[in-house]
Amino acid sequence: MxxxxxxxxxxxxxxxxxxxxxxxxxxxxxxxxxxxxxxxxxxxxxxxAGDPEPDFAAGMEAVRLSAHSLSRIKKVKTVPFWQRRINIPVPALGLAALFVVFLGVVSVLNLTRTADASFAMKTRPDSSIYTEDKIPVEDQDLEKIMKALEGQDLNREVIFHIPDESKTFNFGEPALIKASDRKR
Amino acid sequence: MPEKGFDEIYKALNNVIFKVAFRIVGDQDAAMDLCHEAFIKYFERIDPLPDLDQTKYWLIRVVKNLSFNFEKKRLREIKGINKLKENTQPFTASHEEQVIKQEIKSDVQEALLKLPYNLRVVLVLKEYGKMSYKEIGESVGISEGNVKVRVFRAREKLAQLLKEKINYVP
Structure with a gap:
């Protein structure tokens, strides 16, 4: 069968x-x-088996070379992070730059802004009531303050108040700073 | 993958890999692309394959898997050309015919491309890849019995197509 x-x-x-x-x-x-x-x-x-085939030797050699070079590229492909490129859209970059400028302006303004409050000098002529004299900001210099006091009655009790939101720096005689009433 | 090893493997296998790719896709450039991609994938492999035979089966499997996309594209193009032929004026149709004629390599290749993809792949791996039924089954992901059936059907169909072609005199 x-x-x-x-x-x-x-x-x-x-x-x-x-x-x-x-x-x-x-x-x-x-x-x-x-x-x-x-x-x-x-x-x-x-x-x-006998069916004619295209001549592929040259093409396959190109394939071999390409495989080689591609593998080489792949080997060195790992880029250290400090060499890596990033893409940032231009509008986002502009916004970021504006923000930085804005921050800069604000901080500069803050530093240069002088204290809006002036030193308050409370004097007590007798033991009854306080009267308050304000010394302008420009006169925060100790010498000028002293000069301003020169004309005053020396029997008066004088209390200096440093403004609450003072932007002034602490320098000069530590004794004077200690003496000033910060607590209020 | 060390380069020296690659060159040896390439020398030993590029012939058979190209043949398999070319017979499945029926186009030289497409076959080159498949081989290129397969060898790149081989380069990227981290663990080495035990011997030349295993490397060959691995590469053929990659080529076979990659060829599926080309087959889909090819079928779409054939569909498109047929549609164009139906809907266009004679002078453009003649141009399309020229394009088709350029693609035709030989009677055998033409008949092979007329086989369903599943039959064609198995017969190509048998005749051009010189693989056993077991190896083909492992590459394609089917049983040996299934390979046997497909090889037989592919042969019968191919013989029939070639007979028609030889008898047909325009």
Missing amino acids: CPDFETLSAFFDNEIEAPHDRQIEEHIRSCAACQAKLEEYKQLSEMM
């Missing part, structure tokens, strides 16, 4: 296992139909 053509196709590919391949081989020797089918597969295989 003839094997089916699927088995013959597998036989042609040497894919039939040991005991069966012998049986098929023996059968084919005496069967013209199976011989013809096997011959057909053989011819088909030869036709495929």
